[in-house]
Amino acid sequence: MRSGRTSVLLFCGLAVLLAGCAPAAQTSPNPGLLTADSRPEAVREALIDGVVSVEGDCFILSADGERWLIEWPYGSTLGPDEQSVEVEGFGAVRVGDRVTGGGGYSDQTDGCSATDVEGTASIDTVTDTQPE
Numbered sequence: 001m002r003s004g005r006t007s008v009l010l011f012c013g014l015a016v017l018l019a020g021c022a023p024a025a026q027t028s029p030n031p032g033l034l035t036a037d038s039r040p041e042a043v044r045e046a047l048i049d050g051v052v053s054v055e056g057d058c059f060i061l062s063a064d065g066e067r068w069l070i071e072w073p074y075g076s077t078l079g080p081d082e083q084s085v086e087v088e089g090f091g092a093v094r095v096g097d098r099v100t101g102g103g104g105y106s107d108q109t110d111g112c113s114a115t116d117v118e119g120t121a122s123i124d125t126v127t128d129t130q131p132e
Helices: 002-019
Strands: 025-027 034-036 046-055 058-063 066-072 084-087 091-094 097-106 119-131
Touching (some): 091 119
Antiparallel strands (some): 058 066, 097 119
C-alpha cells in the first residue's frame, strides 16, 4: 500500500515539474493577441518570415504553405484598429505585412480559435516589415 502511494506522489511531483517547462505564453487582455509572459533571457534565432493575417480573433503567420498562430514579443499591444500590433522597441506590424524576425516554433495551439494551423510561431524580435 505504501509503495503505491509513494508512486502516485512521485508521479504528481514529476507532472508539476514538467508543466513548468512548457512554453510560457499568455493571452493578452486584447482578444486574439497572444503574447510572451516575460522578456526572453536569450533571443532565439530561428528565422520568422511570413505574412500576417487575422482569422476570427487570432493573428496568423502564413509562410511556405503553412499557417502558424503568432505569439508576439513581451510588451506588444493591440493597435487601436485591432488590425495591427504595436511591438515594443519596433513599432506597428499590420495585417498584410510580411514580418521578418527571430524566434522559435512549437506545436502548441492553445490560446486561439483558428483552425488548420501547424502550431505557434513565437516572435522574440521583429527586424523588418514590408507591405505585401
